Amino acid sequence: MKTIKTIIAVILLSISITSCSEEDKDPIIIDENPLAEYNLVTNVDANNHSIEIYSEQKDFTIGFNQLFIRIKDNDMDTYISNASIQWKPVMHMTEMMHSCPKSDVTKTENATVYTGYVVFQMPGNSEEYWDLELEYTANGQVYNAIEKINVKAPLDGKRRVNSFVGEDDSRYVMAMMPFQPEIAVNDFEIMVFKMENMMNFPVVKNHKIVLDPRMPGMGNHGSPNNEDLVFDVGSGLYKGKLSLTMSGYWKLNLILVDENAAIIKGETITSDNESSSLFFEIEF
Numbered sequence: 001m002k003t004i005k006t007i008i009a010v011i012l013l014s015i016s017i018t019s020c021s022e023e024d025k026d027p028i029i030i031d032e033n034p035l036a037e038y039n040l041v042t043n044v045d046a047n048n049h050s051i052e053i054y055s056e057q058k059d060f061t062i063g064f065n066q067l068f069i070r071i072k073d074n075d076m077d078t079y080i081s082n083a084s085i086q087w088k089p090v091m092h093m094t095e096m097m098h099s100c101p102k103s104d105v106t107k108t109e110n111a112t113v114y115t116g117y118v119v120f121q122m123p124g125n126s127e128e129y130w131d132l133e134l135e136y137t138a139n140g141q142v143y144n145a146i147e148k149i150n151v152k153a154p155l156d157g158k159r160r161v162n163s164f165v166g167e168d169d170s171r172y173v174m175a176m177m178p179f180q181p182e183i184a185v186n187d188f189e190i191m192v193f194k195m196e197n198m199m200n201f202p203v204v205k206n207h208k209i210v211l212d213p214r215m216p217g218m219g220n221h222g223s224p225n226n227e228d229l230v231f232d233v234g235s236g237l238y239k240g241k242l243s244l245t246m247s248g249y250w251k252l253n254l255i256l257v258d259e260n261a262a263i264i265k266g267e268t269i270t271s272d273n274e275s276s277s278l279f280f281e282i283e284f
């Protein structure tokens with residue numbers, strides 16, 4: 001009887017130890033990758049750090065890229081929190097070097113995760129390539145890193161970015177914000193940047209974007225209830241409504257108009273003119 005009691009006591013004790021240690025495991029779960037649902041697009045090894053860059057997409061792609069960064073201290077085997085990060089993508093072309101539109105890198109709710117966006121206006125090729133320059137401060141020390149990155153054209157070949165010279169002789173970059181098109185009136189957002197010089201691309205404010213979506217494969221018909229895009233100060237985006245009445249290939253014809261109603265780029269669709277020189281494409 002006594003041995004049975006002892007055995008029961010041992011069993012109970014071991015159960016409580018097990019459940020206790022199970023609870024103790026919880027804090028360790030912090031080590032789970034908070035970016036597991038994103039794609040690791042590059043890992044920069046520098047300064048005994050691994051700088052991991054994640055994207056919503058599979059690769060660095062021309063157009064809008066929302067990116068996430070974590071910096072791992074390889075000695076400590078921990079991720080650095082409260083770093084401040086600056087980045088500069090630079091394309092090395094045969095004739096010149098230039099950057100592209102980008103946001104600042106900001107902190108997220110997770111202290112080890114930083115985020116920002118980059119709008120690549122052209123892909124790399126065998127002779128021309130992109131570098132990502134990083135300067136970051138961690139634990140009071142400034143570090144630099146640089147990594148060659150592979151910026152690709154989208155697999156479906158659809159246009160999500162326009163890089164052009166406007167009627168005002170300025171250079172512009174215009175990117176479509178990623179969205180899931182549906183047979184409905186969709187929220188539609190675009191970012192517009194001016195190429196001030198080779199390295200600076202400030203957001204263009206207070207213009208207007210006229211939207212005329214068409215289906216070239218079906219007599220170039222349009223759709224009702226579209227709304228032209230107007231500038232939203234809070235987000236820095238141009239926001240409007242895109243009406244898609246059926247699935248298939250749509251050409252989203254655009255006209256960029258400045259604050260004085262002067263056309264910067266794009267043409268009206270008529271029976272003689274089937275498309276604008278400024279457009280995005282979707283197929284769904």
Ligand SMILES: [Cu+2]
Pocket residue numbers: 091093098122
């Ligand atoms: Cu280039």
